[in-house]
Amino acid sequence: MADSKEVIVSVKDKIALITINAPKRLNALNRKIIKELHQCLYDLKYDANVRVVVITGAGEKAFVAGADIKEFASFSRKQGKELAQSGHDLLFNKIANYSKPVIAAVNGFALGGGLELAMACHMRVATTNAKLGQPEVSLGLIPGYGGTQRLTQLIGKGKAFEMILTGDMITAEEGLKLGLLNYVVAQEELLPKAFEIANKTIKNSPEALRKSIKAINGVFGNIGLQNEVELFGQCFGTSEFKEGTQAFLEKRKPNFD
Ligand code: CAA
Numbered sequence: 001m002a003d004s005k006e007v008i009v010s011v012k013d014k015i016a017l018i019t020i021n022a023p024k025r026l027n028a029l030n031r032k033i034i035k036e037l038h039q040c041l042y043d044l045k046y047d048a049n050v051r052v053v054v055i056t057g058a059g060e061k062a063f064v065a066g067a068d069i070k071e072f073a074s075f076s077r078k079q080g081k082e083l084a085q086s087g088h089d090l091l092f093n094k095i096a097n098y099s100k101p102v103i104a105a106v107n108g109f110a111l112g113g114g115l116e117l118a119m120a121c122h123m124r125v126a127t128t129n130a131k132l133g134q135p136e137v138s139l140g141l142i143p144g145y146g147g148t149q150r151l152t153q154l155i156g157k158g159k160a161f162e163m164i165l166t167g168d169m170i171t172a173e174e175g176l177k178l179g180l181l182n183y184v185v186a187q188e189e190l191l192p193k194a195f196e197i198a199n200k201t202i203k204n205s206p207e208a209l210r211k212s213i214k215a216i217n218g219v220f221g222n223i224g225l226q227n228e229v230e231l232f233g234q235c236f237g238t239s240e241f242k243e244g245t246q247a248f249l250e251k252r253k254p255n256f257d
Helices: 031-045 077-096 113-120 135-139 147-155 157-166 172-178 187-202 206-217 223-235 239-249
Strands: 007-012 015-020 052-057 062-064 102-106 109-111 123-127 131-133 169-171 183-185
Touching: 007 031, 015 031, 015 187, 031 052, 031 077, 052 062, 052 187, 062 102, 062 113, 077 113, 077 223, 102 113, 102 187, 109 113, 113 131, 113 147, 123 172, 123 187, 131 172, 135 157, 135 239, 147 157, 147 223, 169 172, 172 183, 183 187
Parallel strands: 015 052, 052 102, 062 109, 102 123, 109 131, 123 183
Antiparallel strands: 007 015, 131 169
């Protein structure tokens, strides 16, 4: 089983807990973490002792603050498109179509690729301090790991437009009202609540769970996701992308005038 400093896995009572462990950069997803998560999920899929997977982030500040901006700031269009495509292939679509229930335990900021990771999961529990958002437009980007599709599916077009076009973060309470979150609890209740839901699924037929996930996902096509990958890649060729990412790295506001 892949088990390194940045992705920690533990299994107890048929529940696997995956912790993304890079709190210094708010658990931002780089290629290494995505590959490790992919490997963990692959291993857990074939582990008969595991019936449900819970994904969380280390620390009390962030679940995942997005894709690692430092890693992709100098990418070309081609590399940008590959970043999105490989993210879908290795992780995001793998989770969405996983054969066992996957629950996100959102322990703080879930932004950009972090919110997209939570949305790829089948259910989401968050702490009261969690903040959710798709801030990519402030970087000269669009959401690239399924956000334009999964956010719209979860909360509807009007609110998805508002979140993506303003880039504003919303509170956990607002996320709950919108149906983006299933439950909001205090920090110390996060894993107990996620495990409570996990245990409710464990008593059911694994094959029926697998088929339920497949049937629910059958409603949504892949054309929208593919379109998002293309458009995400196109962003990398623009001067606005350079300005947006440089501004983040220099800790200043971007100037798109
Ligand atoms: N990528 C790389 N590093 C990140 C990061 C990210 N997405 N988010 C935070 N960090 C790093 C910061 O650079 C900082 O590192 P240093 O200490 O080396 O300077 C460290 O984590 C702590 O962050 P802050 O000092 O910024 O903490 P804060 O409390 O002042 O702000 C925050 C917290 C509002 C979450 C802020 O960090 C932030 O805005 N992060 C970026 C959020 C974002 O834009 N996410 C989308 C990324 S693009 C994406 O995900 C594309 C996609 O869909 C595929």
